[in-house]
Amino acid sequence: MTDGTTPSAAERLLDAAARLFYTRGVPNVGINEIIARAGVARMTFYHHFPSKDDLIKAVLERRREERAAWLARAESLASTPRGQVLAVFEMLEEWFAAPDYRGCPLVAATFELGGQLNAARPYARAHHDAVREYFSTRLQAAGAENPEDVALQLHLLLEGATVVALVQQGAAAAAAARSAAEKLLSA
Amino acid sequence: MTDGTTPSAAERLLDAAARLFYTRGVPNVGINEIIARAGVARMTFYHHFPSKDDLIKAVLERRREERAAWLARAESLASTPRGQVLAVFEMLEEWFAAPDYRGCPLVAATFELGGQLNAARPYARAHHDAVREYFSTRLQAAGAENPEDVALQLHLLLEGATVVALVQQGAAAAAAARSAAEKLLSA
DNA sequence: GCGCTACCAGACCGACCGGTACATATAATG
């Protein structure tokens, strides 16, 4: 019953929480606001999620899957390994230009929750590992000398671009990252 | 009277707030804890800072100056422009290895406060501008072709390394950033 | 002495937080 055509309570809660958490920061959003936005009763919320922390973890896991899907999209944009690596950087511009862009949600949550319990770090780390593996397998296929090392360097460019795009409020970092990635691939 | 040999109330408040904000996140630290840690009466706090927001801004400005001083240290570590650029990346390892490392405090505050008022972004942006200028002037002195572009690319590496070092909880990003910076300088 | 400033100590306020209790309604399943 919970699945099907109509998005039901739990789904609406996750949607509302994900959006609010991203735009305003996890600790700055209260339960009341989430249930109000989702159009769900308070008790219904606590029926699906024992506590706010559980909701946070569910949202983070969902975000991680979204980022993984985003990465997978890059794969389909090119046929050669090298093209698939650069395709990731091609997609940055569109991401950064989104009106509500606020950086990588997993990194953001890591900062926001960093104080208390390292709650978000495992999700961010899992995604970062996935990014590096995406790069390294394709670099290896392309015959690179040190796939792991270059993959990490490309990852640094990627993360740096997401942060700089947030602070600078512009998509200029995307083109710079792509250009730098090409240089690293040629070196 | 406020200055001199003994660190006085306002100074102790700034010290305590800076440390607590960094280790636990700005919104997660209350006034009560700050004044307790600083050993200062409540009214004394509100005498020096009209509101918590004013304290936050004072701490951020202080952090910005600290980061600027950190950057200036790199300058003294080498004599050539190229060496001064790479010296920044040499210093990363020590920074990342600090036991209480939690990323760049200005970027962290931007994420933590991002929800409400973009309160921290101007401070982070000012520092980022300073970083790029540091790089670009030295690249120009070294006869680089596109100083501005390469400066931005080096900045992406720098920011990316600070984030990855936080998520991965290791200093490996430092060496990778330095190596990548060398490649970008040679390209 | 007087006035001023800096500081301390702690009670107090309204608002909001996460979370619980209770009482109810609906709809499918047996």
Add this chain to the structure above:
DNA sequence: CATTATATGTACCGGTCGGTCTGGTAGCGC
């Protein structure tokens, strides 16, 4: 029809938040 699961609405709890108020003390220049 009775049961069960899922949903609703609202009052309520203890705790903490940022911020105010009262009152008192120590040092300094006039």
